[in-house]
Amino acid sequence: MSSKEKILTAAIILFAQKGYSGLSMRQLALAVDLSVAAIYHHFPDKNALYLETVRYAFADKEQVFDQVWQSKGSAEEKLSRFIHSLLDVMINDPNFHRLMQREMLEANPERMQLLGQGVFNTQFCLLMELVKELAPDQDAHLLASSVLGLSKYFIEYQPLLKNFPGWKPEHEMPAFIATHITTLLLNSFKAKTA
Amino acid sequence: MSSKEKILTAAIILFAQKGYSGLSMRQLALAVDLSVAAIYHHFPDKNALYLETVRYAFADKEQVFDQVWQSKGSAEEKLSRFIHSLLDVMINDPNFHRLMQREMLEANPERMQLLGQGVFNTQFCLLMELVKELAPDQDAHLLASSVLGLSKYFIEYQPLLKNFPGWKPEHEMPAFIATHITTLLLNSFKAKTA
DNA sequence: GACTACCTAACAAACGTTCAGTAGGTTCAT
DNA sequence: ATGAACCTACTGAACGTTTGTTAGGTAGTC
Incomplete structure (x- = not known):
């Protein structure tokens, strides 16, 4: 599983639990064992990450x-x-x-x-x-x-x-x-x- | 309507719209035209305010x-x-x-x-x-x-x-x-x- | 003089976001 | 075959802002 997929998979769980404003980029970074900047390497900002997370969760x-x-x-x-x-x-x-x-x-x-x-x-x-x-x-x-x-x-x-x-x-x-x-x-x- | 009731009434609307972490004490203070410290005069902290808001909303x-x-x-x-x-x-x-x-x-x-x-x-x-x-x-x-x-x-x-x-x-x-x-x-x- | 209801101003911590830099792999002219 | 150029995937440190919360002071009432 690629880092991007790892981020999205963790984001599904954490956004579901805490909501958009309840989850910080630092918490997510900690959960996937990456730096915050690494997340920003894959997604332009938090909002785009959330949208892609929802899309990812609804696929399949x-x-x-x-x-x-x-x-x-x-x-x-x-x-x-x-x-x-x-x-x-x-x-x-x-x-x-x-x-x-x-x-x-x-x-x-x-x-x-x-x-x-x-x-x-x-x-x-x-x-x-x-x-x-x-x-x-x-x-x-x-x-x-x-x-x-x-x-x-x-x-x-x-x-x-x-x-x-x-x-x-x-x-x-x-x-x-x-x-x-x-x-x-x-x-x-x-x-x-x- | 007392200031405390004004705060609770606004909090119902704003917590409902933005959620717990989505609403800041400053936003709420602005909405009721009071200082942040005034809210803390009536409620010990944000969590207690939220709980009392829910209780207030469910009364009646x-x-x-x-x-x-x-x-x-x-x-x-x-x-x-x-x-x-x-x-x-x-x-x-x-x-x-x-x-x-x-x-x-x-x-x-x-x-x-x-x-x-x-x-x-x-x-x-x-x-x-x-x-x-x-x-x-x-x-x-x-x-x-x-x-x-x-x-x-x-x-x-x-x-x-x-x-x-x-x-x-x-x-x-x-x-x-x-x-x-x-x-x-x-x-x-x-x-x-x- | 005490009490209530409020204010301004500040605190440390956490926030989203950015920037400069690096390690490792691929590409490609020489 | 080699070194320069380039790309991708990342890191650490910092930015300005916003966060919850508090300390200290004031104006009015009892």
Whole structure:
């Protein structure tokens, strides 16, 4: 792994943990065992480093769901598999997920456009087609968003949900959450089309 | 309004916008037209100020839903009213909402406990009782979480959702979102209990 | 005379960024 | 084959600025 890649890999973790202004160039340099000037050799300034870090973190992430779309089975099974995969990604790559949360807080219009029309576009379209199959007479955009929303919320708010009454240990298991979300949505689809 | 309240009110807005490390004491002092030392007269240090700001922002917020619980009508109508109120609060008080998002990112265990067992406890319990009425044989904690999750996601991810194909202007109207969430959930309840 | 609410001015530390220099490899005319 | 020129990847030290925090003083109230 090159020094540049080492810097970016560490930057993903540290920006995710501390945020943009919470991470200093010196802290990052210390983490990758390089001088501050070495970082400036690879990146013009902190802002450019952050942008490239986000881009680097979001690469690869698209093809995680390829196996879901290529798999055989009913639409119901595909939805279940998608939700399971989504939760797995978020659990297994918490730094990517936290970086995404921070991006949503900033909600820079240009970068939102990049995500919505670029990186995540294909996945969202495939998801919309799937829910259209399951509930043809409903608003596909709203339903696809609901799939993502339920999945993301259960992960992001787990630390809070734990402290609410009625919480059980299985509530933080990805497979359990995924099953709940899947049945919730499939039940709703059935009721509407009936 | 006292100087201390003025400081806290401005701090809610600025911490929400810039985050803890993004806001300096000097910027805050400038915003409230006081010297930095004046802030230190009211708060021992920056961290204590932040904690009190969060506490201040979360005060009041409990009683917003009182009218929902005290209102008459079926459980279905109450759920609808709760979701509408929830979305209204989040839209009308974006600074509070952003501060909450930042708190979830940090997810300090002590403060999560404070929120889950203190501030939001009553509301979550009332919501659980409501969904128990609507779907007695399902996991009330999961369903109550789903209500909150769907509502929060549609607000938090609006800037991204806008850039996905299939988006329509009505998708950012609170009333429209609330109706979608309500029918989605009520349909799911019906299917399961049938 | 004590107390509250504030001020100006300063502190050391940390910040982003830059500059001059070096060690090691490649290129290339001689 | 060799030495000059050049490039890349880095270092240490410094720059001016901003940071959180504090010390000491003042004006008004009780």
